Amino acid sequence: MTASADAEAAANELTPLADYLGSVLRRLRALPPLDLDLTQAHGNVLAEDVVAPHSFPAFDQAAVDGYAARWEDISGGGRGVGYVPSQSGGPGGRTVRLNVVGDLGAASWRPVRLTPGACFSVAAGAPLPLAADVVVPVEWTDQGMAAVEIFRVPKRGYGVRRAGEELPAGTLLARAGTYVSPALVAVFAATGIGHVVVRPSPRVVIVATGDELVDVGRGSQPGQTVDANSHALTAAAAEVGALAYRVGICDDDPEGLRGLLEDQTLRADLIITTGGTGTGPGDMVRRILSRREGSRAGPVTFTEVALYPGTSLGFGTVGAEEVPVVCLPGDTGSALIGFEVLARPAINLLAGAEPVFRPSVRAHLLETISSPVGLREFRPAHVAERRGGGYTVQPLNGGPYTLSGLAEANGLMVLGERVTTAAAGSTVDVLLLDRRR
Structure with missing residues (x-):
């Protein structure tokens, strides 16, 4: 059997990403709604339709x-x-x-x-x-x-x-699932609304695991790795609209990890861990959270997913409150891709936001690239609008260099499991990343 055939056979044993995401997201439910003062509602998602009680303008x-x-x-x-x-x-x-x-x-x-x-x-x-x-x-x-x-x-x-010229009384101002923007706050206030019912912003706790981790402010040395992940994932969760809390570094200590996660369930709607998802001797997160107790399986299931970079992902619940937990790889580029494909949709679903996935476009590829067989690759890219309509996409560093590519990217190319080569001039799917520049 050739090397490529071996790789394809190994990939066929992996869980397709779409199947995995479907099984995870079906287990999540939007958070219970809250009645909030209008000044606190910005950034949340409406839990019910909002109708204007008064006209705007209120008088001629x-x-x-x-x-x-x-x-x-x-x-x-x-x-x-x-x-x-x-x-x-x-x-x-x-x-x-x-x-x-x-x-x-x-x-x-x-x-x-x-x-x-x-x-x-x-x-x-x-x-x-x-x-x-x-x-x-x-x-x-x-x-x-x-x-x-x-x-x-x-x-x-x-x-x-004239009175009611812009918004007559009884107008449907926004439907359930709508993001409460500053302009929408103004519309609500102008028509006499002081409170709205929203889904609360999910409280997301981020934990980095590993004996090798040291905090930022120094360089990595043999036996030490700077914890970039928890900082990056906290920023990523905040970008989605979550109330993000960085716990910091947890050593590979079974009791310490169990105790930390149990404590965090008191203030979290979702816990994200990074590191320890593989099957190596130091992958403590997988060993602890997937351990069977008697005839009962562990609270978290770890799955080898047809995803590149980073195939090992974990999902389940922890604590008496059964708080959802997402376990991402330790490699920083792989952790950020894992966040995009798994944690970000989970946060949006908890927040009641629709759609849960990023918007995407079809774009013309500017150079020929190869992709691993049997894996759905997410490659950092720069996407631009073309004169006359449409988009072009320039691939950036991917694979083991995904982190440097993500720092420059405004999009993620998505190359399917059956794509081994994408030729220049072909059309590919691109997820649009948030960029304020």
């Missing part, structure tokens, strides 16, 4: 600073209007003069009515006088105080916002 109001008037007065059809010879653009080449009978600000509350030939000076947001149907912008006038000359006549309705 001026949209610009200017003069509230009757359009028939300024268009030449009203009474009591004075026409003054002018070289500018009023009706018939003349300006229009109106008496200014008062000022209205945003805090004005007494109802007033316009009479023919009169107007009110108004600020943006001020309630409109009864019978007013146009606001002439200040810059289209001589800005008079007792009387004003209008040089340019707007269309009827200009500068006016």
Whole structure:
């Protein structure tokens, strides 16, 4: 049997990624909903539809600073209007003069009515006088105080916002599953909503395991590895919207690991461990969490998944509260890929967010690449929009160099289990990563 045939046979023994994800995500449920004050709701996901109890705007109001008037007065059809010879653009080449009978600000509350030939000076947001149907912008006038000359006549309705024009009462503002953005907070507040029912942000605890680990601020030496994983995974969980807590480093001590995980179940909706998922002599996480007790299997199942990089993943529950736990590999690049394909969807599902997976596009590959047989590879890449539409994708460092590739990537190419070579010019799937640059 050839080496490639051996590799394919070994890969056939692995669990397909889609099957594995399906089996894991079916075991998770969104967190129970909470009624939160509007100021605390940002970043959460709505647990129920939200309907406007009041209209927005709540009353007829001026949209610009200017003069509230009757359009028939300024268009030449009203009474009591004075026409003054002018070289500018009023009706018939003349300006229009109106008496200014008062000022209205945003805090004005007494109802007033316009009479023919009169107007009110108004600020943006001020309630409109009864019978007013146009606001002439200040810059289209001589800005008079007792009387004003209008040089340019707007269309009827200009500068006016009618009650309920944007959002009538009873409007469906957002459906369950919608992310509460700053703009949505403003919409809720403007229509009179002070509380909303949301799914809480999941509390995610991150634990790095291994006797070899040392904290950041120093370089790795033989027998020592700087703990990059717990810092990176805490940032990744926070990016999804979780309340992320980095516990730090746990040595390969069975009782210490059990005790630490048990303690963290009191404040966690999800625990993520990194390291110790393989089958080597030092892989303590797998040995402890998958250990059988009598006839009962361990709380966490470790699976060899057809995933590259990083095939060993664990999932189960720990503690009396049966808090979900995701176990990721110790290699930093593999841990981050494992987070993308397993932990990130789990966090989104707990938060009630939809969809749980990142958005993807189809893109034209700029260079030919190879991929391991029988494994679904996630390769860091740079994706760009093409002139005229569509996308191109440039592969970056993958495999054992995935970490350096991820630092530059704004996407992840997804190469299927049957893909061993992807030719330049072919079309591939690309997951779009969050980037604020």
